[in-house]
Amino acid sequence: MVEVLLAIGIIASIFVGFNIGGSSTGIAWGPPVGAGIVIKTTAAGLMTFFVFLGGWTVGRNVMDTLSGGIITTELTLSAGVAVLFFIGLGILAANIFGVPVPTSMTTVGAIAGLGLATDSLNYATVTEILSYWIVTPFVGFWIGGIIGRYIYPKVNQRVQIEKSDGPLLTIHRTGAVPKPTFGPNTTWSELSGTAVVLILGCYMAFSAGASNVPNAAAPLVGGVGGVKPNVAILIATLAIGVGGFTIARRTMESVGSELSNIPLLAALFVMFTASTITTLLSWIGIPISLVLATVMTIVGIGWGRATRPVTVREAITRDTGDPTIVSGAITAEGIEGKSAAPIGGDEPEEMVDAGDLFNPRAIIKYLSMWIIGPSISTILAYGFFLFIPGVA
Structure with missing residues (x-):
């Protein structure tokens, strides 16, 4: 009986990991794929390897919490x-719509549903986790805001990341040892x-990997007949990799183009900020959403960039005589045919709505899935364990 249950558990873990791969690969590699820097297959391969490293190291702390x-x-x-x-169902609901879901929130919701149904919920731990969930979006937003107002414009003046036509590198095989050389249009800056x-x-x-591998691996470890943590991590990683090579293709397109067609340089700031927030919280054992940190950093950079013509006080209080400043703009278009000033220089008197650069409807869809995914897992878990208490 235990063997059959374990087999079912492994299938369930693969199901969860598969859907995690579809969600997280889009967040990590959507901007580079959208910019044509890397193809989807290469992105999925790199994703699988580094997810394994994150889960094998920092992810163990999150596993202990879950x-x-x-x-x-x-x-x-x-x-x-x-x-x-229940975790898989919550994630699948979001992947069907082609948006990344906050997997850690879905996982905590499912386990909390179990705790509520069996009167075993550790309210102190859940309160601590929830406090980080509330603070993280504000941290991501304000770090993004600082970057957008003071750092990104100056860096953008000096750094250009562009992809030229043709291959980045070519291999010369005339000698005994093949040597890589620049492609026909490659520059040192591009490389x-x-x-x-x-x-x-x-x-x-x-x-x-640090935040998401535990979501698929931790439920397999506990109890009589459970697998060893190392085996659970391997199973979760392989499943995430399969998801990255398959259903993540749609999510990479969604993140790379639909959420915000921001410049690649701005996307790199977002990637670094969100990754650092997620890794640090995972290090202390807090299940945190990479999706949440990523999207709120994007919003923050857009807000910071759009409000550069005014003071911080005016931007926060909206006490400004320019009603056309638009929160969310990463770049500015000209007004009535006039070209926008270089980023970091004097701003035009007005900035137009950058609706094509930052899609509010996409943000609403993402926010709704942050609520729907965890809610589905929590409600289903609570109802299941309430009416079938013998399973717990």
Whole structure:
């Protein structure tokens, strides 16, 4: 019986990991894929490797919280299997719409539903986690705001990341040892810019592994008959990789173009900020959403960039005589045919609505899925364990 339950649990873990791969790969690699820096297949391969590193190292701290911190009793294998299915359903609901879902929030919701139904919820731990969930969006927003107002414009004046026609590198095989050389149109600036993009993509994949591998692995570890943590991490990583190579293609397109067609340089600032926030919180064992940190950083950079013509006080209080300043604009178009001033220079007197650069409807869709995904897992888990208490 235990063997059958374990087999079902592994299938459920693969199901969850598969959907995590579809969501997280889009967040980590959507901007580079959208900019044509890397193809989707290469992105999925890099994602799989660095997700494994993140889950194998920092992710163990999050596993401890999920498997033994949210509820006061041991998470049994049977309960873990049920929780995995509820997590997967919540994530799948978002992937169907092609948007990344906050997986950690969905996982905590499912385990909290178990705790509520069995009167074993550790309210102190859940309160601590919720406090970080509330603070993180503000941290991401204000860091993004500082970058958008003071850092990004100056860096953008000096750094250009562009992709030329043709291959980045070519291999010469005339000698005994093949030697890589620049492509026909490659410059040192393009090569260094591409390297930065790839490094940050890998860093973001690492942070995704630290926060998301435990979501698929932790429920398999607890109880009699559960698997070893190392085995659970391997199973989760492989499942995430499969999701990255398959359903993540749609999510990469969504993140790369629909949410905000921001310049690649701004996307790199977003990737670094969101990855750092997620990795640090995962290090202290807090299940945190990479999606949440990413999107709120995008919003912050847009707000900071759009409000540069006014003081911070005027931007916050809206005490400004210019009603056309638009929160969310990363770049500005000219007014009545006039070209916008270079970023970092004097701003035009007015900035037009950058609706094509920052899509409010897309943000609303993302926010709704942040609520729908975790809510589905929590409600289903609570109802299931309430009416079938023997499983827990």
